[in-house]
Structures are given as C-alpha cells and as structure tokens.
Amino acid sequence: MLPARYLVAVVISGVLMSAAAAVLYGEGTLSFTLERAFPTSHGVEMSQLRERDRVRHGRILQSSGVVDFPVEGTYDPFLVGLYFTRVQLGSPPKEFYVQIDTGSDVLWVSCTSCNGCPTSSGLQIPLEFFDPSNSPTASVISCSDQRCALGEQSSDSGCSTQNQCSYTFQYGDGSGTSGYYVADFIHFTTVVGNSMNLNTSSQVVFGCSTSQTGDLTKPDRAVDGIFGFGQQSMSVISQLSSQGATPNVFSHCLKGSNGGGGILVLGQIVEPSIVYTPLVPSQMHYNLNLQSISINGQPLPISSQVFATSSNRGTIIDSGTTLAYLAEEAYDPFVNAITQAVSASTRPLVAKGTQCYLTTSSVSDIFPTVSLNFAGGASMMLKPEDYLLQQNSIGGAAVWCIGFQKLQGQGITILGDLVLKDKIVVYDLANQRIGWTNYDCSTSVNVSTTTRSGRSEVVDAGQINNNAAGWRVNPYEVMGNIVVAFLLHVLAFGCYSVLL
Numbered sequence: 001m002l003p004a005r006y007l008v009a010v011v012i013s014g015v016l017m018s019a020a021a022a023v024l025y026g027e028g029t030l031s032f033t034l035e036r037a038f039p040t041s042h043g044v045e046m047s048q049l050r051e052r053d054r055v056r057h058g059r060i061l062q063s064s065g066v067v068d069f070p071v072e073g074t075y076d077p078f079l080v081g082l083y084f085t086r087v088q089l090g091s092p093p094k095e096f097y098v099q100i101d102t103g104s105d106v107l108w109v110s111c112t113s114c115n116g117c118p119t120s121s122g123l124q125i126p127l128e129f130f131d132p133s134n135s136p137t138a139s140v141i142s143c144s145d146q147r148c149a150l151g152e153q154s155s156d157s158g159c160s161t162q163n164q165c166s167y168t169f170q171y172g173d174g175s176g177t178s179g180y181y182v183a184d185f186i187h188f189t190t191v192v193g194n195s196m197n198l199n200t201s202s203q204v205v206f207g208c209s210t211s212q213t214g215d216l217t218k219p220d221r222a223v224d225g226i227f228g229f230g231q232q233s234m235s236v237i238s239q240l241s242s243q244g245a246t247p248n249v250f251s252h253c254l255k256g257s258n259g260g261g262g263i264l265v266l267g268q269i270v271e272p273s274i275v276y277t278p279l280v281p282s283q284m285h286y287n288l289n290l291q292s293i294s295i296n297g298q299p300l301p302i303s304s305q306v307f308a309t310s311s312n313r314g315t316i317i318d319s320g321t322t323l324a325y326l327a328e329e330a331y332d333p334f335v336n337a338i339t340q341a342v343s344a345s346t347r348p349l350v351a352k353g354t355q356c357y358l359t360t361s362s363v364s365d366i367f368p369t370v371s372l373n374f375a376g377g378a379s380m381m382l383k384p385e386d387y388l389l390q391q392n393s394i395g396g397a398a399v400w401c402i403g404f405q406k407l408q409g410q411g412i413t414i415l416g417d418l419v420l421k422d423k424i425v426v427y428d429l430a431n432q433r434i435g436w437t438n439y440d441c442s443t444s445v446n447v448s449t450t451t452r453s454g455r456s457e458v459v460d461a462g463q464i465n466n467n468a469a470g471w472r473v474n475p476y477e478v479m480g481n482i483v484v485a486f487l488l489h490v491l492a493f494g495c496y497s498v499l500l
Helices: 019-025 046-062 146-153 236-242 328-341 461-468
Strands: 030-033 035-037 082-089 094-101 107-115 156-159 165-170 176-192 196-213 225-228 249-254 262-266 275-278 290-295 314-317 324-327 347-351 354-359 370-374 379-382 388-394 397-402 404-407 412-415 423-428 433-438 446-450 456-460
Touching: 094 107, 107 176, 146 156, 146 165, 146 176, 196 236, 290 328, 324 328, 328 354, 328 404, 347 397, 404 412
Parallel strands: 094 225, 107 196, 314 412, 324 404
Antiparallel strands: 030 262, 035 082, 082 094, 082 176, 107 225, 156 165, 165 176, 176 196, 249 262, 249 423, 275 433, 290 370, 324 412, 347 354, 354 397, 370 379, 388 397, 423 433, 446 456
16 A cells, blocks of 8 residues: 555535536636545654555555645655545445545445455544445446456456356555446536536445455555556546546645645646656556756666566656656665765764764755756756655754655656655647646645636635635435536655654
8 A cells, every 4th residue: 555645635516517607617626625634643764654655555556616625634754644535336325535546547445245344443534334235327347348347457357157247456566456346426516617516426336345365454544445546447537538528637635734734626726837748658557758857957877678667667747656766777876976965064873774964054054956857848946855754853954855766677766745846747648749848736726727718727726725625415315416626636745753
C-alpha cells in the first residue's frame, strides 16, 4: 500500500441537473477538499518510508464548472498524514472514504460479507460496506458485458461461477484484494459558468471487494477502498470524460507550508507561468522525458540514457509517493554536487545511510537551486525545501537530510510529493501533457470553466467557494438526472525521523 498517501475529501452540495440542462450548460470542472488525517503514531524511520514507497513502486511496475472547498489539516514532515476522498455511491447515496492512487486505475470499496476487510480505522473515520442489493440502481457486471473486458487492462479479471465479472489486485507488499465489478451512480457537485451549482450523478463501474489480505486488513490506516486515478479505460476519470461528463484534465496545488492542505480540481488550473512537457506516449503511468539535472545552472555529468523511457524504465510523476527517487546512476552525482555546494557553510554527516547536513543558517540562503530539465524546454525548479527534509536539531544546529532516495538497478526516477508540493500541477490528458509552476497553494487559483453559451472563461476558485457551499438534493428522488463530473488526484507527503 502507498505510505503517507494523500487523499481527497469531497463535499457534495448543490442542485440536481437534468439531461436538458446538461446539454445546455456543457462540461463541468470540479475541485475537491484535501483533508489531512493523522494516525496516532508520530515520527517514523526513513527506512519505513522507503519500504512503504518500495511497496508503492511494486504496484506501479506491476501493473466546465468549479467546486472549491478549503483544505483541512496541517502539513508536518514528522507526522505521517493521509489525504482521502469521500465519494458517494449508490441510491440513495452512501459515503465511502477511499485512498487516492495514481498508480492504479480502478475505484473499489469494501462490500458486505467481505473476508478480511477492516471494520474500524485508526484514522478515526467510520468504515462502511457497499451492498449492491440495497441500491436499486446497482447492477452486477456480467462476464459478457463489454465493460468486463476493460478490466483486463487494470487487473487480473475473470468470470465467477455466478457469471460475475471478477477481479484480483495483487500489490507489491503481498497484500491484495479481489471481488467483482458493479455499475452504479457516483454523485458530486459541479459549478458551470457564472457560478451556478449543479448536483449531478453519473453511472460508473467500480469494484466490490469481497476479500482483502496483507496490509489492507490492518485497522491503523484503514479506509473503505482505493480510488485509482490512472489513464486506463476503467479509471473513473476515463469513464466520466468518455461520457462527456467531465473534461479530460485535472490539476492540483498541494501546500507544503505549516498550514498544509491544498486544492484538487477536475479541470484546468490557469496560470501564465505554467510550463508543459509531453507525456511519453503508450505508457501506463504518468511518464515524462527527463533529460538532465542542473544545480545552480550547471548540468550534472549524467548521461541522458539514464532517464530514457521504456516499458519498465523512465521518469514517473506520482503524487502517491512520499519521497522522491533517483535512478542509481544519477543519485551519487546529485548528492555529491549538493554536498560540494554547501561544504563551506554546513557540516555534512551521514545518518543511517542518508546524507545530512548540520547548519545554523536558513537552507534557502545556502543550499543551491536544482533544475529538472524535461523535453520541450520545460524545467521544474526545486527550492532546497523540495529536495531536503528537516529532521531535528543538535546543539542549536538544524539537521537537514537529502529527501531523494537511490532506486537501485531499475533505471527509474519517481517524483513524489516532496517535489510536487508548492506547485500547480496540471495533468492535461486530452493533449497528453503535464504542466507545472511554483505557486503559493494557500491562495486561490483560477480555473478554466465553460459558460452557458459554451464559451470558455476563467473563474477564481476561491470566489466560487462561497457559492459552492450550497444545499443538498438527493438525486435518487429526481428523475431524468444527467451525468456531470467528479474526481481528482493526491497525494502523499509523509515524513521520517532520523536518530543521530
């Protein structure tokens, strides 16, 4: 399972939209509350975080309206936090807490009569079980349904003795889940042009888990399921955008400061300074063409072939990874250049295999700027806080350690939330590109939306927030409702504690 995974909290409000209104108002853009939850345990060892990320990477390798809600929780690198989303499924709608996972594709939740599913959570959230028999709009996907074939892209699928389209996910830590696919409504709120709130729903296919094993059975970090946010056809974002219910783009801005939180939008955040680089085509995950790394403007002596993409190599943007990971051939030149740049103003030391530095100065004053240079001339500028983690203090001096880890023997670089925080990141799947810019994520963002006439306009998501806190309507009580939008992406940033 992904460690310190960020998840999203979705608040459902507004009014229902009919099919005729959907045609009139067009696509919607969504944003979601990012809610930070903290388990009872505080600092964890770096080795534990690396192990959790290793599990996460095993999974990676195997396998227009606006809604703005304020983010809850506090970012703290010495606490392991989670972002989660509350999705409403079925009729009448029932809420489920699901972990956001950009490395897998399928939304699944625990179902009744589940073997091994936890019944309580250390995150202090209520756990629920979906029961298809209690939702009159639910239908079990049969083996002959063409949607069953889509599941083969994302899992080991098969056919049960009850003619149910079944699935099995096996994760890198040995945990797993199995069950069958159902189709039912997902409910959400969208704001379309001129700040109009629309409560809508759309039918999607998701997994009904009947068995869980390994870490999925443990109650300390338990949630109701996992929300896959990948690019394959079975992901909810793919299903909704293919129906014309949502745009095929999502964005996030995660706060790395003391306030924590952020914003996640199913739509495009607009900011003039955003730079874009193409997604590497025909990849399961969000692969980018990283070409070089520079420190204080000087390229490191690393061959571009180190970052070359193939079926099992390359550079992946993954908001579900806690730290950041460099391919083995790039790691030592990176760390050595950082150490050399600060040798006169810090005391380097190695703690449990990690390069650290003792300093009484502000890291922003003495540590260099790092530039990750991608295809198309797009560079991602990293401040010291984007590649360092503060651990503790010794004799009045702060201990800062390299947050990048060495990924040995795999030729893979993974950019997790250590790097992605304090940036707007736009996943423009329609145009197969990803963009970013450094940004103060405690401020509001502008989002592209669509007016009644179909004209695009830019809306301040912060201003929309007041209008989005509308009243709820039970969509099951209104006939003829049409589909419009929902979803997201997240993230994770946890921390570790180093004992010196």
